[in-house]
Amino acid sequence: MTPHSPPTDTDDRPGLSDRLFASIYEPFLALGERRGMAQRRRLLLAGASGSVLEIGAGTGLNLPYYPAAVTGLTVSEPNGAMRAVLQRRVDAAEGGPGSRAPLRISAAAAESLPFDDDTFDVVVSTLVLCTVADPVAAVDEVKRVLRPGGRFLVLEHVRGPSGSRLERWQHRLAGPWEKFAAGCRCDRATADVLGDAGFEVRSLREDSWSGMPSFVAPLVIGSLTALDRGAC
Template sequence: MKHSDFKNNIVRGPINAWVFKFLDGYMNYLFGKSKRKLFKNHPETIVEIGSGTGANMRYLTKRTNLIAIEPNIYMHNNLKKNAVKYGINLEIKTMVGESIDLPDNSCDFVVSTLVLCTVNNPVTCINQIKRILKPSGIFVFVEHVKAKEKSILAYIQKILHKPWHWFFEGCHTNRDTKSLLESAGFNTLEIEAYNLYSPFIPITSQIRGKATK
């Protein structure tokens, strides 16, 4: 890791951990309905890419086994607290989504919410998700995406990208995640595109859905 990357991590890591904890209730208001629908009837064990502070635990059945892929160590304390609060059996793996140390064809259910925008190599991360999924395993997602070309929102995404990218640990305001998922070769793919209106204007263009291996 370069010195500049290390310095950024020790500055942004604690800030982002605090921000996500502070916004927890509001994010539940924005995304709760979608997530409850996507997570419905989830299996006993799930893998979550980028678990953050554990905001999604409230949508899981008690005693669910959660394998949390979370590279930001400053998120881990709140992850553990939320696991106790919601009765979740937690295993934290401090690694990035592009390099997951789980066996091939070993997972029934993988979750990603507002994470594929932040990984350095989304194609590699999606391929890792496919790799660890069992045949007919399910991947559910909620992600913000690139806005329609030449729209006002696309212009806003462009001008705010650099400061947004720095503050939110590498988040891309205008990543075309929808196209990446469509070209990933999943056996089935259901995507719903929509606008989620909130004060966070750069991320109002969103998708949600599920894929099977």
């Protein structure tokens, strides 16, 4: 484990702003989900198998897309209000691996995962590295808990091209957006963080998130492979 302490609320009694964010999260994303994001989640997760960890699982929008090849699923979400919605979704049996594999919910922050080295075959992160307090520490933790050869499946919104008008707007709007969107940074260079993290990049493609404000539209989607630690 890293020395980082959880940066978000792991309390069982979330504050008003967290509860508000959790209640508007899915309605706010709904148009984008219909306009392709749900399908992107499905395609990304179609390749998941074995023992899987999802970090920052939010309200559990990915749960319906885990295939039967997943034999165990751990979903972590440090925000108590988001986790409460996630728990309700699990209780309603709306989601979960097609195989009905064991599912457990954790309150762990991505920067400090309470799992042994080499625990998981796959780690999933969708729209999370924009929000974690320390994305480099989070990705280091992902590498640690993945077995060598394990895969990191990512779907993240990222900073626009360097010097572009979009990038300038992302910087201008980063402060207000961060307040509205519970800590999300629309100008975070997540593609660089992933590229520098010491994974083998199997596929990482760019896409655009329609149905959402343009300053969060640029996406990277793909699969990174954890190298043998001796090879890093």
